[in-house]
Amino acid sequence: xxxxxxxxxxxxxxxxxxxxxxxxxxxxxxxxxxxxxxxxxxxxxxxxxxxxxxxxxxxxxxxxxxxxxxxxxxxxxxxxxxxxxxxxxxxxxxxxxxxxxxxxxxxxxxxxxxxxxxxxxxxxxxxxxxxxxxxxxxxxxxxxxxxxxxxxxxxxx
Ligand code: NI
Numbered sequence: 488x489x490x491x492x493x494x495x496x497x498x499x500x501x502x503x504x505x506x507x508x509x510x511x512x513x514x515x516x517x518x519x520x521x522x523x524x525x526x527x528x529x530x531x532x533x534x535x536x537x538x539x540x541x542x543x544x545x546x547x548x549x550x551x552x553x554x555x556x557x558x559x560x561x562x563x564x565x566x567x568x569x570x571x572x573x574x575x576x577x578x579x580x581x582x583x584x585x586x587x588x589x590x591x592x593x594x595x596x597x598x599x600x601x602x603x604x605x606x607x608x609x610x611x612x613x614x615x616x617x618x619x620x621x622x623x624x625x626x627x628x629x630x631x632x633x634x635x636x637x638x639x640x641x642x643x644x
Contacts, residue, residue, distance in 0.1 A: 488517075488520045488521055488524045489521050489524070490521070490524060490525050490528055491521050491522065491525045491539040491540075492539065492540070493525065493529065493534075493538055493539060493576050493577060494537070494538055494539065494540055494577055495577050495578070495579065496577070496578060498577070500537050500540055500542065501537055501538065501577055501621070501624070501626060502624040502626075503537060503542050503624050504622075504623050504624050505536055505537055505542045505543050505544045505622045505623070505624075506542060506543055506544065507543070507544050507559050508543050508544055508545055508558045508559055508596070511558075511596075511598065511599055511600040515545075515558075515598060516598055518536075518539075518541060518545075519545070519547060519556050519598055521539070522534050522536075522539060522545075522546075522547045523547045523549075523554055523556075525539065526547055526548075526549070526576070527549070529576050531576045532548060532549060532550050532551075532610070532614055533546060533547065533548040533549075533550075533614045533617060533618045534546060534547050534548075534576060534618075535618045535621035535622060536621075536622065537621055537622070537624070538576060538577050538621060544558070544559050544560065544622045545557065545558045545559070545560075545622075546560065546618035546619070546621065546622070548611075548614050548615070548618060550607075550610045550611045550614055551610075552611075555605065556597060556598055557593070557595035557596075557605070557615075557618070558595055558596040558597065558598065558600075559595060559596050560593050560594070560595035560615070560618075560619055560622070561593065561594050561595070561619075562591050562592070562593050562615065562616070562619055563592045563593060563594055563604075564591065564592045565588035565590070565591050565592075565612075565616075566588060566589060566590040566591070567588060567589030567590055568586055568587070568588065568589055569586070569587055569588070569589045569609065569612070569613065570584055570585070570586045570587075571584065571585070571587075571610075571613065572584055572585075572635075572638060572639060572640060573585045573613065573617065573627045573631075574627075574638065575617070575626060575627050575628075577626065578626070578627075578628060580636060581628060581634055581635070581636065582634075582635040582636075582637070582638045582639070583627065583628065583630075583631030583632075583633060583634050583635055584631065584632075584633070585613075585617075585627055585630045585631055586630070587612060587613045587616045587617075588612055588616065589608060589609065589612060590606065590607070590608045590612050591606070591607055591612045591615050591616060592604065592605075592606045593605050593606075593607070593615050593619075
């Protein structure tokens, strides 16, 4: 396993629409291992492919209840609304309040290509939406009306 460099701020790779993952092989597994290690080392709760320069549709996430690896994720349904402070490992000096669905249902493939369904509420729903946005070149700042340069409350990214 190895730490990957996290792309920051105006890096153009953060603005690309990513392509699907088609090969479920050792190279993918290595990438997923590295992304999880990088996310934990940075004390984050999610990390998407383009943030480490891989323009493919995948992310890792751990909101405190275990690691999730999501490959070719698709949000199937959204319910309700929540507004909370958000940050991103690619924008270490910025925070902001973002309105997201309160609950989302997602389908994705695991590292072996098997499809699974995941339902998330609260922070988990927020994280699924944030990471899925990354795969479409969208970052949380696009949803923020007021950008904060210090967090108003301690918040994981
Ligand atoms: Ni992010």
